[in-house]
Amino acid sequence: MVCNRCIMVVKSAFEKLGFDPLSVKLGEVELGEELTIQEKENLSIALEGYGFAIMDDKRSRLIIKTKALIVELVHQQNNDIKTNLSTYLSDMLNHDYNYLSNLFSEVEGTTIEKYFIAQKIERVKELLVYDELSLSEIAFQLNYSSIGHLSNQFKKVTGLTPRHFKDVKLNKRKPLDEL
Incomplete structure (x- = not known):
């Protein structure tokens, strides 16, 4: 789940079943109680209809939490952290950053940093389309150090x-779950 609408859809799917x-x-x-195998299967089928999957193992949950923290940081908190990303994630997830980084790369096929940059660029696209803020x-x-840094990173990612x-309004935004 990467947005508030996702939360509403997932909650609704649980309630329908x-x-x-909690x-x-x-x-x-x-949840307040453990699910039976049949309940998990029914829930899995319902969630897959919305493009979601149940992540039941520890590693998958850690990846999901890492992504959720990054999405929340970029899209809701406007990247307002007073420390670097590695320290932030380590502190929030109670794991060594090297472990998180290696796990993320192994499972997702990309680095945490590239995922973070992709999220930031999608946020830049969103703000550019809204046309309410200057590039500065x-x-x-x-939290870009300069307009030049933002522009260079934007061009590297989007072309x-x-x-x-x-x-030109091309290559607008991607859904967050496709990053």
Whole structure:
């Protein structure tokens, strides 16, 4: 789950099957009781219909939590952390960053840093399309050291400059779950 709508859809799927989740957060659902094998299968089928999957093992949950923290950081908190990403993730997940990084790369086929950059670029695209902030304000909001750094990273990822992207409105935004 990568957004508030995802949370609503997942909660609704649980409720339609007669479950009352104690909490539904990004990448995590807490229930009051254990599910039977049949209940898990029914839930899995229902969630797959919406493009979700049950992650039941520890490693998968850690990847989901890592992604959720990055998405939340970039899309809801505007990258407002007072430390670097590796320290932030280590502190939030209570794991050594090298372990998190190796696990993420092994499972996802990309690095945490590339995933983080992809999320930031999608956020830049969103803000450019909304046309409410200048490029300078966007760079500041997303913790880029300069407009030049943002522009170079944007072009490296999209093949377009932010100005060209804004002008032609090509390659708009990708759904967060496709990053």
